[in-house]
Amino acid sequence: MATLLSVKALKVWFSLRGGFLSGPADEIKAVDDVSFDIEEGKTLGLVGESGSGKSTVARALLKLIPVTGGEVYYREREILSLREAAFRPLRKEMQMIFQDPFGSLNPRMTVEEIIAEPLRIHFRHLDKAGRRDTAAALLERVGLPQQSMWRYPHEFSGGQRQRIGIARALAVQPKFLICDEPVSALDVSVQAQIINLLKDLQEQFKLTYLFIAHDLAVVEHMSDEIIVMNRGKIVERGTPAQVCGSPQHDYTRKLLAAVPKL
Ligand SMILES: Nc1ncnc2c1ncn2[C@@H]1O[C@H](COP(=O)(O)OP(=O)(O)OP(=O)(O)O)[C@@H](O)[C@H]1O
Numbered sequence: 001m002a003t004l005l006s007v008k009a010l011k012v013w014f015s016l017r018g019g020f021l022s023g024p025a026d027e028i029k030a031v032d033d034v035s036f037d038i039e040e041g042k043t044l045g046l047v048g049e050s051g052s053g054k055s056t057v058a059r060a061l062l063k064l065i066p067v068t069g070g071e072v073y074y075r076e077r078e079i080l081s082l083r084e085a086a087f088r089p090l091r092k093e094m095q096m097i098f099q100d101p102f103g104s105l106n107p108r109m110t111v112e113e114i115i116a117e118p119l120r121i122h123f124r125h126l127d128k129a130g131r132r133d134t135a136a137a138l139l140e141r142v143g144l145p146q147q148s149m150w151r152y153p154h155e156f157s158g159g160q161r162q163r164i165g166i167a168r169a170l171a172v173q174p175k176f177l178i179c180d181e182p183v184s185a186l187d188v189s190v191q192a193q194i195i196n197l198l199k200d201l202q203e204q205f206k207l208t209y210l211f212i213a214h215d216l217a218v219v220e221h222m223s224d225e226i227i228v229m230n231r232g233k234i235v236e237r238g239t240p241a242q243v244c245g246s247p248q249h250d251y252t253r254k255l256l257a258a259v260p261k262l
Pocket residue numbers: 014028029030048049050051052053054055056057214
């Protein structure tokens with residue numbers, strides 16, 4: 001299997017400007033010397049408590065924020081140094097699914113418009129009917145009825161909204177999906193449904209995932225490999241059996257102890 005994504009010594013530091021009387025600006029090392037690879041078709045789980053730097057890694061990979069240092073190779077091409085125009089075709093391949101599907105879905109747009117929007121940008125050859133057909137097929141694929149197209153996000157449950165977010169991400173036929181806490185806001189039973197859907201879609205479309213969560217139990221069932229982040233650094237990495245079965249780092253043990261026992 002080829003390496004799809006390779007992250008080398010990624011650093012994202014934020015400087016906090018002090019007030020008039022305070023000393024020099026403080027720096028938050030949100031991501032500090034983080035390196036990992038993801039093989040094509042596999043899932044890398046990225047786990048850590050709130051504030052450990054997970055979302056900052058995600059945003060850096062999609063070039064949504066400036067980085068302090070490091071390199072990111074996508075299909076062996078360094079992307080952090082690419083200009084916007086050169087990155088655009090790759091951006092289509094790299095999509096994100098968010099924790100809060102309500103916050104990330106425009107409440108004034110119908111589901112059809114939400115799914116058709118990325119198609120309008122990236123598949124210009126499709127006319128309105130083509131976009132509608134694609135939206136209908138995607139909705140069916142994520143387990144929602146076609147009539148959902150004419151409804152608005154607030155008319156759906158949290159799990160259904162996440163299915164809409166997944167359909168929107170799939171619309172442009174991505175290769176790499178960053179799932180940032182995609183099930184954290186959902187009930188446990190719904191979590192399992194969404195995780196199963198993501199696994200099925202991975203198999204069908206040969207997707208590669210970076211799966212972010214604070215809950216090791218969620219990541220364990222999804223991942224081929226897991227990395228654990230604490231305060232901007234990777235403190236542990238290995239297979240789910242290694243990380244969850246015989247954790248080497250105190251921080252990982254603490255995360256494991258926080259997993260609710262069913
Ligand atoms: N734009 C920003 N400016 C300043 N500090 C930031 C900024 N974005 C993130 N941080 C800080 O960087 C650190 C890592 O944040 P990040 O959101 O990546 O963590 P996280 O692990 O994803 O947590 P959560 O799950 O709560 O989002 C935190 O201390 C956060 O306050």
